[in-house]
Amino acid sequence: MSDERRGSAIDITGAKRRHRWRGLVGVSIARLWHRQTRTNSSRIRMAVVVVALTIALLVCISGIALALADGGAMQTDDADVTIAPEGSGSLSTVDGVESARLGETNERAAQIRSAEEVEHASPVLVEPTKFETPGGETRTILLVGVVPDDTPRTVAGLSTAGLEPGDSHYDGGSYAGPTERQLVLSSSAADRLEASAGDERTVSSGVIEAAVPSLTVADVNAAGAAGESDAPIALVHLSELQTFAGSSDDQLADRVLVWGETAAAESAAMDAYPDATVESTSGGDPSALFDDGLAFATSVVAVLIGVTICASFVATTMGMAVDRDRRTLAVLQTVGIPLSGRLVVVATATVVATLCGAVGGIVLGGLGIAAINAVAGATVASGTVAMAHPIFVPYALAIALVAGAIAVPYPLAIAAKTSVLSEVGR
Amino acid sequence: MRIPNRSLRRSSSADTEATVDDETGPAVRLENVRHEYGSTTGRFRSRSEQAVTALRDVSVDVKRGEVLGLEGPSGSGKSTILHAIAGLLVPTDGTVSVLGTDLTELSDRGRTRTRRRHVGIVFQRFHLLQSLSARANVALPLVQVGLPKSARRERATTLLSEVGLEDRVTHLPSELSGGERQRVAIARALSTDPDILVADEPTGELDTDTGADVLELLTDVGRDRAVIVASHDAATLAVADRVVTLRDGAVIEGER
Structure with missing residues (x-):
């Protein structure tokens, strides 16, 4: 085969792979959206809510840690x-x-x-x-x-x-x-x-x-x-x-x-x-977190707790959701989608649900920081107790991705064990 | 009716295990197929005590353009034969050849690839994905083929038109009648233009008139394919060119 023809074949294979991936991700997101909006299934919804609350807590604690490290406006x-x-x-x-x-x-x-x-x-x-x-x-x-x-x-x-x-x-x-x-x-x-x-x-x-x-x-x-x-x-x-x-x-x-x-x-x-x-x-630099022992420790504890709670909950709820939805995986197998493709569908659903929770958590976290400052200002403090920072957005998304990555193997294991004959053989 | 799309069959050299296409021989050949369903429970019992024999030395050929009926009571092995032809199970003994390729020699991935390219399956209970529209359900097998979205949609829309559902393209399965769902399932089975169509009790969930319509559609689309239909229903089997009767996993009567 000439180099030109070989290159063309590689291009076609690459394009097919892209279309395949997009198609599988699309199927996964469509299923997730349908389950969220048109069914009474509460498992995935619960996973999203718990991730949102955990990320919100993480953002609030990180905001407090940043204020501790930065000294708030006092050190501007x-x-x-x-x-x-x-x-x-x-x-x-x-x-x-x-x-x-x-x-x-x-x-x-x-x-x-x-x-x-x-x-x-x-x-x-x-x-x-x-x-x-x-x-x-x-x-x-x-x-x-x-x-x-x-x-x-x-x-x-x-x-x-x-x-x-x-x-x-x-x-x-x-x-x-x-x-x-x-x-x-x-x-x-x-x-x-x-x-x-x-x-x-x-x-x-x-x-x-x-x-x-x-x-x-x-x-x-x-x-x-x-x-x-x-x-x-x-x-x-x-x-x-x-x-x-x-x-x-x-x-x-x-x-x-x-x-x-x-x-x-x-x-x-x-x-x-x-x-x-x-x-x-x-002043006002998140890197100050690394210079401040208490603030850094607070952040690390918040991250560990956040990741642990998120990963545990996502793994459990998504595992249950996959277990309940084995028939869908079996149907995918009968139409010729191999195990790797089915696992892509499950992994995508898990990660997307986690990221949806993270986005909600970022919004809630921002509101939480405002609420903390309002309550603290009215009671025990006279300055900024928690600080919001734009870096919290990628930070929270990254934490959610890590949690999702840790959670993914469990639903994948359940998906991999699905027996097509026991699901569609009747 | 045949909606050919031979471009779907083109494959890279890495796919050779599933692309053998023997135009002269039977589309499907089962030779001395025996299958036992082993129980995974009862850890301290021997396999022979738990195993259930589903097929006993079954040998059947199905030619292109032929509609083969499988009849027999529940548990006689009809569905097991269909699953073996579709590569969903590997029989304990014997060979199952699809277009000259012995499925028992292939890996799970190879059987999946063969099924995707050469075998369409129609279930009694339709097994459509409830979260996807009729068009998306029909396009589902094309995802793994690697077609772009526009091509998948176009082909799915064409197939839905061919089965009389051009006005139900964006409907969810829950918004369709039983007959319409089965038509969607048939369109899905045809999406990769397979050479073989297997249908397990395709009219089992339908009323008589709707079932007759679906059977007419099945025979129409199966004109130049090998079609294997398993059913209890005499009306369903009446469309078959040939009927094989099974009892306790063995063929007791052939060529009726």
């Missing part, structure tokens, strides 16, 4: 280097859950600022704080203490431009200087406190010193501005927040942000805090 900043306590990657927004903090931050930030090629350094202290609204209701927002300078910077998703530069209350370590009592609110915080620029709001709880009972709104950052924060967050001067929170004695802060040439900033940071974690800033 434009700093070049971040100093954080060793092993404290998770920064929780939930009241009462605190990670380790850095000490002597005011002094050491000043030391870092004095280094060459470092533009600015500011400790960042985060404290959930309750305020009273004009209607007398108590609302929680996150107060973020910073030391602003003349250059507008983004901290916790908000611009520091609205705050008076410097930190006058600190006054060289005395905490006796004049207070500015300024607030820069995110739009969400402004909504929550029913406040606009120029309004005054009173802190309603916490370890508040009577000397600073109220703060004035200096600015409201609209959503979509600099940091694009939509969490209920407000910037205040660091020393004033340290005073509110009782953190002034040890000059505590959650992080120290450094702006400037990265290498110089890192070097200065290492000198100031040799035992802390110093890293270049990377």
Whole structure:
């Protein structure tokens, strides 16, 4: 046979194989669709629903893990280097859950600022704080203490431009200087406190010193501005927040942000805090999950549980569905479709049912994340507790595919054991 | 009636085991066929204690263009012969040749390929896929042939027209009468243009008039094929050119 004829034969064989595969997949999907829409068979429907719920749970847990790793909007900043306590990657927004903090931050930030090629350094202290609204209701927002300078910077998703530069209350370590009592609110915080620029709001709880009972709104950052924060967050001067929170004695802060040439900033940071974690800033990145032990462990557990539940349920329900539908497989055999083709039909149905469940799960998971944030915001937290991310879509589909692949052998084994004579021999 | 589509028969060289086409000999030949259904239960019993003999030294030839009737009571072996011809079972002893190819020598894949190309099956209970339209059911055997969707649909539509169901093409089996379902089943059996048609009680689920229509259709489409019909029903067997009577798995009367 000439090369040309051989090539032509291969083309025809390849085309036939494609048409055959498409045909078998089409038969499988048509059967699945018919069973879902025109019969009372609940097995496949149940498999789809359970996969959807499991994937939704997985998405929610992954969203929480991502928020843990990312610190939510609180870590949306434009700093070049971040100093954080060793092993404290998770920064929780939930009241009462605190990670380790850095000490002597005011002094050491000043030391870092004095280094060459470092533009600015500011400790960042985060404290959930309750305020009273004009209607007398108590609302929680996150107060973020910073030391602003003349250059507008983004901290916790908000611009520091609205705050008076410097930190006058600190006054060289005395905490006796004049207070500015300024607030820069995110739009969400402004909504929550029913406040606009120029309004005054009173802190309603916490370890508040009577000397600073109220703060004035200096600015409201609209959503979509600099940091694009939509969490209920407000910037205040660091020393004033340290005073509110009782953190002034040890000059505590959650992080120290450094702006400037990265290498110089890192070097200065290492000198100031040799035992802390110093890293270049990377906020809102799912890869942060791998850098954070708790978040990573949470994600891994969620994946293992998700895959196990999905695979178990899909295998069981699809196995039962195939067992009940042996006659169809027998008919396929009688019309000349070999075992491999029949297994393609079963495997396709299994994978498609799993993927349908995954799509539903992604939608439910997105709603779940919104619900978690809404409930947490109204009760125990003042920030984003769970984050949605576009990568959750391929992630959830991939997990569902893995679960489907693990589940497939069982229905295939049942299909392979189908006896054509016992099904159509009567 | 014959709706030839010889392009369906073309095959690659890898398919030789199932493409032997002996134009001179009988389309179907059973020689000294014996079959036992062994029980898989009773682990501690011997096979001989559990086995049921379904066929005893059956030898039958069927020529092209001939309609062979198989008659006999339930359990006499009629269906077993049909299943052996279709390659759905391999007899315990003897040979079953289809167009000169001994099915007992083929693998399961080879028998499946032979069945797809040369044998159409019509069941008493139709065995249509409820989730597929009449056209999709008829096109089902063509999926494995590797025809494009448009060609499958075209051929299925043509066949449905030939059996008088041109206005039922998109109907599901549940939307068809018994006679219409059997017509769809016959069209499906003809979709790969087989040389042999086997029908197991094709009128068993139909009323007399509908059954007569289906029989007329069967004999019409079987004019240049070998058709083997198993039935209890004398009216059904009346369309046969020749009737073989079976009892307890053995031929007790032939050439009637």
